[in-house]
Amino acid sequence: MGISTIDAGMVKNAFLAGAKGLEAKKEWINELNVFPVPDGDTGTNMTLTIMAAAREVAELSDPSMEQLAKAISSG
Secondary structure (H helix, E strand, O other): OOOOOOOHHHHHHHHHHHHHHHHHOHHHHHHHOOOOOOOOOHHHHHHHHHHHHHHHHHOOOOOOHHHHHHHHHHO
16 A cells, blocks of 8 residues: 655655755756746756755754644745
8 A cells, every 4th residue: 555644744855856956957947947037057056945944843853744834935
């Protein structure tokens, strides 16, 4: 049987994995940027934003869903 519930630890791990994936593809995303102005820094800006949240999330040990949401939104 598969997973029937998702807890805060699983969301934390998924969030951190997503942040790492975004960071790895930052330059590729920069190259995609064409709207509204092709300024070439969308991937960089997204990465800076998500990594600030990821630092907050990484500091949590055994967080509740509320603590996790607050860390993501404030980071």
